Amino acid sequence: MTKTTQAPRICLQCEGPIPEHKIASAKYCHLNCARVASYHRKSPEARKAYNKQSNDRRMRQDLLPILRTLGRSAGEAEIIEGTPLGRYVVGMFLLERLSNWKLDLALNFNQARNTLAALAGGHDELDELEELVTAEMLKVMKKANQ
Ligand SMILES: [Zn+2]
Numbered sequence: 001m002t003k004t005t006q007a008p009r010i011c012l013q014c015e016g017p018i019p020e021h022k023i024a025s026a027k028y029c030h031l032n033c034a035r036v037a038s039y040h041r042k043s044p045e046a047r048k049a050y051n052k053q054s055n056d057r058r059m060r061q062d063l064l065p066i067l068r069t070l071g072r073s074a075g076e077a078e079i080i081e082g083t084p085l086g087r088y089v090v091g092m093f094l095l096e097r098l099s100n101w102k103l104d105l106a107l108n109f110n111q112a113r114n115t116l117a118a119l120a121g122g123h124d125e126l127d128e129l130e131e132l133v134t135a136e137m138l139k140v141m142k143k144a145n146q
Pocket residue numbers: 011012013014015016028029030033
C-alpha cells in the first residue's frame with residue numbers, strides 16, 4: 001500500500017483544509033464555502049435576485065408559521081388578554097426572542113406586535129414590558145463584563 005504524502009489541500013473560500021475524503025478536484029472544504037464562492041461570482045443583478053429569493057424563502061418557511069400561530073392563538077387567547085397571565089406570556093415571548101432570531105424577526109411584524117399588544121393589554125403595556133426586558137438584559141451584560 002502506497003501512502004502519498006500530499007500537502008493538505010486548501011479551501012479557496014475559507015483557506016481551511018479540505019477534508020481528505022473529498023474528491024481530488026474539490027476546491028472547497030464544504031458546500032457552504034462553495035455556495036459563498038458561487039454567490040461572489042454572480043453579477044450584482046444576479047445577487048440581487050438571489051437575495052430577494054432567499055428573503056422570500058425565509059419569510060415563507062421561517063416567519064409565516066410563527067405569524068400564523070400567533071394569529072390563531074390570538075383568537076383563543078382572548079380570555080387572558082390584559083391579565084397578568086397575558087402579560088406573563090408576552091414576557092416569555094420577549095425573553096425567547098433574545099435567543100431565537102426567527103422569533104425576533106417575526107415579532108417585528110405588525111400583526112405579531114398587535115397580537116402581543118392585545119395579550120399585554122395594550123401597546124403601552126407591550127412597550128413597558130419590552131423596556132423592562134431590555135433594562136434587565138443590559139444589567140446582565142454589564143454584570144458579565146465586570
Ligand atoms: Zn472552506
